[in-house]
């Protein structure tokens with residue numbers, strides 16, 4: 669199967685400042701790839717290199733089997749920039765119809781259908797749109813011509829929760845049709861339910877690529893048990909993956925690193941009245957990777973993308 673995105677040693681320096689270094693990444697047809705990292709990590713740099721907005725210092729990228737400089741690649745991609753640079757008195761609907769005409773495809777009906785789903789106001793003037801509404805117009809122009817590959821820079825930023833859900837449904841539809849999505853985010857929670865794999869980029873380097881299911885297993889999560897009577901601490905000490913254990917009477921709190929199986933089996937020897945397990949969040953996952961590096965695991969900084 670030919671990858672829709674393939675990079676080898678892709679590197680961009682802005683003068684002496686590292687934007688991105690040695691990126692090896694493959695995204696397959698029908699795959700949704702979440703590209704995660706804190707501010708300044710290199711997400712936008714990667715996306716701009718794939719779209720030929722900027723040129724690499726070294727290394728190469730192939731997008732849909734073509735060099736990013738080839739204009740035929742661009743026509744088959746839907747792109748949402750981090751900040752859609754459109755101003756002026758033109759109405760959003762007119763702007764989208766213009767973009768549709770340039771691409772020789774989508775009908776007014778298709779634009780209206782997407783606008784309805786995202787609750788976008790097509791009669792608003794581009795220069796007067798709020799950040800969230802501008803984001804919706806940007807998403808419509810990225811999705812409307814049903815491109816083979818969608819490259820979305822922070823697509824969920826500025827969207828309210830209901831619109832975010834609709835956007836995620838649109839991403840799932842794209843995947844069902846065998847098309848691909850690369851989307852960046854600061855927040856794992858915003859992409860984990862639709863991404864097949866996520867890559868974590870930090871200080872210009874890809875530090876990990878994981879199946880979302882595997883990432884969840886590795887993530888640290890907080891767990892609480894409430895029992896019907898006090899429980900002995902010894903019953904929960906030294907269980908694999910259990911950390912920060914606190915037992916106070918009938919209540920137990922801890923964090924779990926990996927599978928909760930051993931803890932669940934220990935707890936099942938008593939009567940559990942109530943249990944709370946929090947979703948792992950990105951910050952904790954980042955901390956896991958940071959601590960790997962601190963422990964001298966040099967490999968953590970050089971993990972290669974697994975296809």
Ligand SMILES: Nc1ncnc2c1ncn2[C@@H]1O[C@H](COP(=O)(O)OP(=O)(O)OP(=O)(O)O)[C@@H](O)[C@H]1O
Nearest residue numbers: 682685686687705706707708709710711712713714
């Ligand atoms: N045009 C530029 N000139 C100089 N340095 C730049 C330029 N664009 C990006 N950088 C630097 O490259 C690094 C990566 O930036 P990039 O914008 O790719 O990060 P990001 O992950 O997209 O961050 P954010 O989430 O804040 O958008 C940062 O250190 C940034 O300061």
